Structures are given as structure tokens and as C-alpha cells.
Amino acid sequence: MRRVLAITVAAVAALTLAAGCDSDDPVADGTAPSVPLSPSPSATTASPEPSAPSSSPSSSPTATAAPRPKKLKSGAKGAEVVALQNRLTELGYWNGKADGKFGGTTQQAVFALQKAAGVGRDGTVGPKTWKALDSGVRPKARSTSGKVVEIDLKRQLLLLVDNGQIAQIFNTSTGSMDYYEQEGQTYLADTPRGKFRVSRQIDGWRNAPLGLLWRPKYFNGGIAVHGAPSVPPYPASHGCARVSVAAMNWMWKNDALPIKTRVWVY
Structure with a gap:
């Protein structure tokens, strides 16, 4: 043998x-x-x-494997966009359904990722943003128990948190910190820090003195989380926390911010 x-x-x-x-x-x-x-x-x-x-x-x-494009930006279409959308969703950056079209909803999610990663907020997926996607960059929650909406003023992010775990991440635009005039009075466009609760809501457009608010969820007097046609990657509101109209619709549909939900602005 x-x-x-x-x-x-x-x-x-x-x-x-x-x-x-x-x-x-x-x-x-x-x-x-x-x-x-x-x-x-x-x-x-x-x-x-x-x-x-x-x-x-x-x-x-x-x-x-097909080489990864150096950049993806608004208007792009195809399998590369589907892969981008799926990765954003995997990391918790809300961008709706993966449809292969780089539109406004996907750009909002890219803004949020870029804010979390501390890179340029141009809404274009270039080398630094690809790196953030590959390394799985996510913000960290501050709350540890219960359902909380966290609004991070420094990074301009809105987080839906459940028992310390981030469920969804949104681009938001809060108070610009500029002064504005209303009925002869001068006010500062700020979003006060603190802990609050959602106290009232309107299911539709609210024609407020300072502009239109889509399906607002009020948590501090006249300050609300609401949908808006324009949500830039920088502070631009009179004090509210803006999100996209599509994002606000998703929040209502999934009852993500019911009355009495805790809101932590920091």
C-alpha cells in the first residue's frame, strides 16, 4: 500500500x-x-x-467586476445607483425605495451620510463619500431608552432612535441663526436645545406666517418637524427642523412621530 x-x-x-x-x-x-x-x-x-x-x-x-464610477450625482441612473441606494438603506440613511434613479430623495440621504462622515456636503458621491459608505459611517445616538427623535444641530441630522439604536437617519435643516422681522418685531431664527415632546400635529399644509409647513409635528411651541420643498445641507429655517416632503410622508405613514414622542435637540 x-x-x-x-x-x-x-x-x-x-x-x-x-x-x-x-x-x-x-x-x-x-x-x-x-x-x-x-x-x-x-x-x-x-x-x-x-x-x-x-x-x-x-x-x-x-x-x-465593473469598475466603480468616480462620481455619482443627481440625475444618474442604473445599477450603480441601485447599489448606492441599497447601501444607504443598509446603513440607516432613509432614501425610500431603490429605483436606480439618483433624485432628490437619494441626494438627501447622501447629504446625511456626508454630514455624519464630516466630509463636504455637496450631495455628490465621490471618493470620500465612497469611503464613508465602504467603512459604514453612522452617527451615534445619545438617548438610551424608549423612542426618541434626536436633532443634532451641529451636524444637522435628525435621528429616529429606539432604545439607543438608530433606526433611521435624515438630513435636516434647522434654524439659520439669522435675524428676521415679523410684525414689526425682530427675532432670531434659532432651534432651542432641550428635551420636548410632540404635542400637536396637522395632517396637511399649514400656511404659517413664516411659510408653508407640510404635515408638521409640533414639539416646542411653534417649532415643529415638518416637510418642506427645500431642505439644504445647512441651517436655513426660522427654527423648525425641515425634512423632505417624501420623508415626512414616510414618518406619518409609519407613525414614527406620534403625539407624546420625546424630542431631544442638542
Whole structure:
């Protein structure tokens, strides 16, 4: 038996060298070729088992992944956009349904990711934003129990948090900190820090003195989380926390901010 096994090993080695491959080289599927050394129990002569197919490019070409685009921006379409949308959703950046179209909703999610990563907020997915996606950048919640809406003024992010775990992340635009005039009085457009609760809501457009608010959820007097046609990646409101109209519709549909929900502005 020892003599038969020795002959088999030698034969396999000879076939391997003849095929031009080394036993440590990967094959097309990324695994090292495996050649059994034990002869068949019924064999009467020393004969080697068939060797693994050669991974030579000429005999077994391998598929290569399509190169990632250097930049993706609003207006782009296709499989790359679907992959982007799915990754944003995986990380918790709300961007609706993955439809392969880089529109306003996807751009809002990109804004949120860029804010969390501390990179330029241009809404375009370039090298730094790709890196943030690959490394799984996410903000951290401050609350530890219950359902809380956290509004991060420094990073301009709105977070839906459940028992310390972030469920959804939104781009938001809060008070601009500019002064404005209303009925002869001068006010500061700020969003006060503190802990509040959603106290009232309007299911529709509210034509407020300072502009239109879509489906507002009030948590501090006249200050609300509400939908708006324009949600830039910087503070621009009179004090409310703006989100996109699509995001506000999702919040209402999923009862994400019911009355008495805690709101923490910091």
C-alpha cells in the first residue's frame, strides 16, 4: 500500500507541473486546487486521480467586476445607483425605495451620510463619500431608552432612535441663526436645545406666517418637524427642523412621530 501511495503522489506532482500551475495558486473561484492523494480502493494499479482544471486565462477566463464610477450625482441612473441606494438603506440613511434613479430623495440621504462622515456636503458621491459608505459611517445616538427623535444641530441630522439604536437617519435643516422681522418685531431664527415632546400635529399644509409647513409635528411651541420643498445641507429655517416632503410622508405613514414622542435637540 505504501508503494502504491508513493507512486500516486509522484504521478499527481508530475501532472500538476505539466499543467503549469502551482498547488498554492488560486483557481478561478478564488480557492486553491485540491487533488486527492488516496487511490481508489478497487484500483489494481497506481493511477492518479484527475487534477483540478487549470486556471490559465486562455482556458478559463474569469469575470471581473465593473469598475466603480468616480462620481455619482443627481440625475444618474442604473445599477450603480441601485447599489448606492441599497447601501444607504443598509446603513440607516432613509432614501425610500431603490429605483436606480439618483433624485432628490437619494441626494438627501447622501447629504446625511456626508454630514455624519464630516466630509463636504455637496450631495455628490465621490471618493470620500465612497469611503464613508465602504467603512459604514453612522452617527451615534445619545438617548438610551424608549423612542426618541434626536436633532443634532451641529451636524444637522435628525435621528429616529429606539432604545439607543438608530433606526433611521435624515438630513435636516434647522434654524439659520439669522435675524428676521415679523410684525414689526425682530427675532432670531434659532432651534432651542432641550428635551420636548410632540404635542400637536396637522395632517396637511399649514400656511404659517413664516411659510408653508407640510404635515408638521409640533414639539416646542411653534417649532415643529415638518416637510418642506427645500431642505439644504445647512441651517436655513426660522427654527423648525425641515425634512423632505417624501420623508415626512414616510414618518406619518409609519407613525414614527406620534403625539407624546420625546424630542431631544442638542
